[in-house]
Amino acid sequence: MAAKYEYLDHTADVQLHAWGDDLKEAFEQVAIAMFGYMTDLESVDIERSEEITAEGDDIVNLLFHFLDEFLFLMCADPYFIVKEVEILEFDRENFRIRAVGRGEEFDLSKHPQGTEVKAITYSNMQVHDDDDRHEVYVIIDI
Secondary structure, eight states, X not given: OOOOEEEXXXXXXXXXXXXXXXXXXXXXXXXXXXXXXXXXXXGOOOOEEEEEEEEOSSHHHHHHHHHHHHHHHHHSSSOEEEEEEEEEEXXXXXXXXXXXXXXXXXXXXXXXXXXXXXXXXXXXXXXXXXXXXXXXXXXXXX
């Protein structure tokens, strides 16, 4: 499957822009983009999966918590790098997500070290969900 995300320059941070055929895919793609900034995802094998849940007060807050839960996987020992993200439940009325990340334990001898993502930010976070436009913009602190 072709990647549906890109990296846009932003001072001191990086802006992730992801899109999909629906908002669920755009959320999945932005999480993959975040991990792709940390290492070359081609080097990641799928050895196990980790499930996350996230809740928010609105769709932007939900996106923040969704990414923050995935970022925690890479920050907790053992560091878990995700290659694939699948949203299993996307409750857009109650702003809840249950998702699974598939990948493996991060290993510097196997995975090229990209840039560490320190935090997800609310700065200029955008969620667009129209009939012909399903995309998100997220600035990450590096």
